[in-house]
Amino acid sequence: MIHQQDGRWLRTNIVREYFKEVCKRAKVPILSSHALRHSHAVHLLVFGANIKYASERLSHKSAHVTADTYLHITEKLEKESPDLYSNYINS
Incomplete structure (x- = not known):
């Protein structure tokens, strides 16, 4: 507040x-304040913030709430994770 x-x-x-x-x-x-909150959460996740950190920052009860709420983002990140890891290993 x-x-x-x-x-x-x-x-x-x-x-x-x-x-x-x-x-x-x-x-x-x-935009509404909720839209700003949603944008902030998406940016956190897309740019690599840990889901637990994002969850705490958003004051969610658990990382599961954050993951469920932003499922579209977490699914995208899961698909990209093997490529990110492969790029890291090969660099």
Whole structure:
């Protein structure tokens, strides 16, 4: 959660509206905070972060939750893993 300087929590709708305004000014698509979270998770996994690290960073209860949620990414990584290992051994 985000809080103000005096320690009070910001309401979700205030953060959402502020973010919309920032996106409009920057002339970028307006995304939800959930979309940003999802993008961050995908980037972590695609660029090689350990699934346990990603799971902890996302505050999931377990790495299984992360793996199930991002199955499309983890399956892609599993297919690429033998090639990555082979490239490492042969370099």
